[in-house]
Amino acid sequence: GENVEQHPSTLSVQEGDSAVIKCTYSDSASNYFPWYKQELGKRPQLIIDIRSNVGEKKDQRIAVTLNKTAKHFSLHITETQPEDSAVYFCAASFNKFYFGSGTKLNVKP
Amino acid sequence: GAVVSQHPSWVICKSGTSVKIECRSLDFQATTMFWYRQFPKQSLMLMATSNEGSKATYEQGVEKDKFLINHASLTLSTLTVTSAHPEDSSFYICSATQGTLNTEAFFGQGTRLTVV
Numbered sequence: 001g002e003n004v005e006q007h008p009s010t011l012s013v014q015e016g017d018s019a020v021i022k023c024t025y026s027d028s029a030s031n032y033f034p035w036y037k038q039e040l041g042k043r044p045q046l047i048i049d050i051r052s053n054v055g056e057k058k059d060q061r062i063a064v065t066l067n068k069t070a071k072h073f074s075l076h077i078t079e080t081q082p083e084d085s086a087v088y089f090c091a092a093s094f095n096k097f098y099f100g101s102g103t104k105l106n107v108k109p
Numbered sequence: 110g111a112v113v114s115q116h117p118s119w120v121i122c123k124s125g126t127s128v129k130i131e132c133r134s135l136d137f138q139a140t141t142m143f144w145y146r147q148f149p150k151q152s153l154m155l156m157a158t159s160n161e162g163s164k165a166t167y168e169q170g171v172e173k174d175k176f177l178i179n180h181a182s183l184t185l186s187t188l189t190v191t192s193a194h195p196e197d198s199s200f201y202i203c204s205a206t207q208g209t210l211n212t213e214a215f216f217g218q219g220t221r222l223t224v225v
Contacts, residue, residue: 001155001168032211043202043216044153051211089152097143097204097214099153 002027004092006100014108019080021103023090024072030092033066033073038102039086047088048075080107111137113205115217122193122224130188130220132203138183139205143214144176147200159186193224 003026013019025033031052036044050057050064050073057064061080066073077084085107090100112135122128132142141160145153157173159165159180167173175197177189186205190197202219206212 006152034213036216043218044204045216046213049213093211095141095211096155096158098155099145101152102150104150 002030002092002094002096002098004090004098004100006090006103008103009101010104010106012106012108013080015080015082017080019075019077019084019105019107021075021088021090021105022072023074023092023100024070025092025098026071027092027094028068028071029094030098032093033064034091034093034097035064035075036089036091036099037086038089044089077105080105082107082109111135111205111207111213111215113139113203113215113217115203115220117220118218119221120223122222124194124224125192127189127191128193128222130190130201130203130222132186132188132205132217134184134205134207134215137205137207139186139207140183142180142186142203142205144178144186144188145202145204147202147219149200153202156188190222193222195224198222198224 006023034049037047038044063076088103091097114133116131144156157165157167165178180186203217204214
């Protein structure tokens with residue numbers, strides 16, 4: 001099956017700084033790459049996604065980039081806020097969703 | 110947005126008994142449902158994929174006789190942990206997609222299973 005690797009496992013930034021989380025995948029058939037945010041005790045929620053026919057997508061302070069050739073994609077959060085603190089998961093999908101190991105983001109006020 | 114409801118939220122059972130967890134899509138028809146297991150501070154490990162009316166597809170290393178999955182309708186999938194052991198204690202979470210391939214997966218709230 002697909003193997004998704006995610007780095008870093010923890011990330012601590014100062015409020016207002018940017019945060020970048022990187023993922024790689026192994027299966028070239030994967031064509032859908034969502035990012036989920038999971039707050040403590042809550043279910044994962046989709047924050048942004050990208051399909052393989054697009055290289056970059058942006059939604060306000062959040063952006064995702066995809067390099068199909070290198071099989072890696074990244075999440076960029078600008079102007080971080082304390083409420084961005086959570087665990088973020090990347091996923092790669094072709095019919096099934098395989099998740100990365102998660103990044104615990106801590107935004108310090 | 111689409112809502113997925115999972116029940117129960119938590120359950121404690123004795124070793125050797127079976128436990129059933131339900132995953133329901135409340136306002137859409139879920140063509141595919143996924144079952145995950147999440148260990149503390151770890152990722153979502155895909156256990157199986159189920160499509161309505163057909164047998165579930167299990168990931169490598171997941172015992173199909175231990176984790177019985179039934180997807181009897183477009184709005185309900187169940188996971189039954191049979192002959193539970195303490196090592197089965199974990200957080201189980203389902204997700205569902207609707208319609209076309211590679212669209213957003215909506216998650217249930219998860220079930221905390223403790224086997225004593």
